[in-house]
Amino acid sequence: MQKSIFILFISLLFLNCKNEKETNGKLNVVTTTTMITDLVTNIAQDEVNLQGLMGSGVDPHLYKASEGDVTKLYNADLIFYNGLHLEGKLVEVFEKMKNKKTIAISAAIDKNTLIGSDYFASNYDPHIWFDIDYWKEVAVFVEYYLSEAIPEKSAVFASNRKVYIEKLNKLKKEVYDKIDELPQEQRILVTAHDAFNYFGKAFDFEVVGLQGLSTATEAGVQDVQNLSNFIIEKQVKAIFVESSVPKRTVEALQAAVNSKGHHVTIGGLLYSDALGDKGTIEGTYIGMFKYNVNTIVNALK
Structure with a gap:
């Protein structure tokens, strides 16, 4: 019953929500977890209007969208989320957004290399950010979609991605040491x-x-x-x-x-x-x- 009420609430909100996009002409980008927000920040920097849904200490497995979150998602041009059922409680919201550009960053990774599980709904471990090499692949993936959305800024995104990957390479060496x-x-x-x-x-x-x-x-x-x-x-x-x-x-x-x-x-x-x-x-x-x-x-x- 509670689930049905939640879905109905989301549906009504989408029907009545007014577009509140900023007027500075930049793309509105929304991210779910803090790790994705940080990555997109490094690639896009100030070329987009970026809003992250989750803050420090937030458990994405249990996170539920607020009314304000749904408004942000409705007004977004691009939405980057982890996928692999990490944001389990947001699935219902994403299902209402078939006309939106929702991008699961986990799609950057070859599923044959992911860690599976017999006990988790997606059959894959969603915590991909703890492999630095995976995170480099995700950086390239994010750059691609940002460049596709804003072609005139593709050189900027490519340059930012290159710098960020160099930092990740340095991080990997420091971790090994x-x-x-x-x-x-x-x-x-x-x-x-x-x-x-x-x-x-x-x-x-x-x-x-x-x-x-x-x-x-x-x-x-x-x-x-x-x-x-x-x-x-x-x-x-x-x-x-x-x-x-x-x-x-x-x-x-x-x-x-x-x-x-x-x-x-x-x-x-x-x-x-x-x-x-x-x-x-x-x-x-x-x-x-x-x-x-x-x-x-x-x-x-």
């Missing part, structure tokens, strides 16, 4: 949910999440017990909370481990499904990645 400080047997990353599998695949970490790929699934008592036994068996020194996931489940895991005689610390907060606060180092994709890696390596040493 930092991870080299950690012996292979200590590269076990235990987090609140399965957001870091692409990170683990790219940088040779064993990654275990207490919850599944989507935070819409709850961790049960047996999940906590099984993971606590794994932590003791592997002698893991630290586990991590995430900025967009309540920390109570990780605290329960810590308590379960400690009750069995093995001391495990909470190694710090990681940014998984959202960047940090705007204006901070962690508020950018590159800054977030560096912060996460430093936090992980320093806690696991």
Whole structure:
């Protein structure tokens, strides 16, 4: 019943919403997650009117569009979203926008290389931003669609993309250098949910999440017990909370481990499904990645 009311609300809103496009002649672009907003900012810079729907600490798995969000989407010329069911609650909104240019950035990636799952609706892990090489492909993908929409600015977008990819190449080297400080047997990353599998695949970490790929699934008592036994068996020194996931489940895991005689610390907060606060180092994709890696390596040493 509640779902039907929501769909009806969206339908009525689209029928009655007035176009509020800015009058500066620039393309109106809307992005969903903070990572996509940051990427489009680097490629487009001030050549478009860019609005991101989600802010710091927002969980895209559970995010619901507000009336203001629907207005932004209605007035957009281009909408960039992650896809792969990351923004699960926005699917209903996108379905009402068949005449809009909605672009899933995950389409940039060869699906044969994605991490699959038997337990997630899309059958693919949506956390693609934790593979830097994937993010470079997404940068090229975004540049293409921006250039298609504004051909006269294509040279600008190409130049910005080139600069950004150079920064990503530098980031990748710095990440490898930092991870080299950690012996292979200590590269076990235990987090609140399965957001870091692409990170683990790219940088040779064993990654275990207490919850599944989507935070819409709850961790049960047996999940906590099984993971606590794994932590003791592997002698893991630290586990991590995430900025967009309540920390109570990780605290329960810590308590379960400690009750069995093995001391495990909470190694710090990681940014998984959202960047940090705007204006901070962690508020950018590159800054977030560096912060996460430093936090992980320093806690696991």
